[in-house]
Amino acid sequence: MPADHTPESVWLRPARTPRAARGQAFSREDLASTAIAVADQDGLDDVSMRRVARELGITAMSLYWYVDTKEQLVELMVDRVFAEQDAPVGDTWRALLRSIGTGTLECYRAHPWFAHALGRPGTLPGPGQLGHWDEHVRTLTDPGLTPPLAPEHVTLAVGTVKNFVLGYALNPAHGVLTPYARYPDVDRYLRDMVVSNGLDGIRSMAGLREQLTADRFDDGLDVVLDGLQARVLGHDTKGGAA
Secondary structure (H helix, E strand, O other): OOOOOOOOOHHHOOOOOOOEEOOEEOOHHHHHHHHHHHHHHHOHHHOOHHHHHHHHOOOHHHHOOOOOOHHHHHHHHHHHHHHHOOOOOOOOHHHHHHHHHHHHHHHHHHOOOHHHHOOOOOOOOOHHHHHHHHHHHHHHOOOOOOOOOOHHHHHHHHHHHHHHHHHHHHOHHHHHHHHHOOOHHHHHHHHHHHHHOOOHHHHOOOOHHHHHHOOOHHHHHHHHHHHHHHHHHOOOOOOOOO
8 A cells, every 4th residue: 555545444534423324323333233134144245335235224325424335334344343352261371372363254254244354454453353353462461360471472372372373264174074074975076186197195095075074173183372471482292171
């Protein structure tokens, strides 16, 4: 983005007092909740000013009192999802990071569009997202943890965990193969494809179906946490039970 270009973020737009439309006043939160329901049901592409207005029972022009563009509406949606995420729980930094990881995955599964709505050009973090980050910093640097993370390590730790979860959530293999993992036809298909194409590396894996269809999220998260343990604390022992 050019240095002289001002982001067209909804958070830089002066907030307006909710205005009555057809006898009912709507807030930004109402718009966000309605748009989230549309995206959860039909996907992000189906979220439009016209569709959200129809769901609210008002005209599309009425929405422009609150937002200028669909991108600003998506900003409100993203911020609302961040604000509704549960606080991490645990008495060690490792347990807290595991809680952050599992909570983030649950969020992506509840809102499949969410991962595709993050980091869009011109968008800024809103109060819900900033509060979400602040909560992570405060809990992970709490002196009561054994040991607490230094503030400079929080971004590395949380960012690494969330990047792993994002990649896992976007990996199509889990959605394509896992629902059919117990079907004999899947065994035959995988075996035939591997053998007929000379995929000896995959063929060497014990339990072909299990390797390709199992939900390995917990194992992968453990690898990430082990790596952070070694990097941040300088040793390989786990910082308390997760």
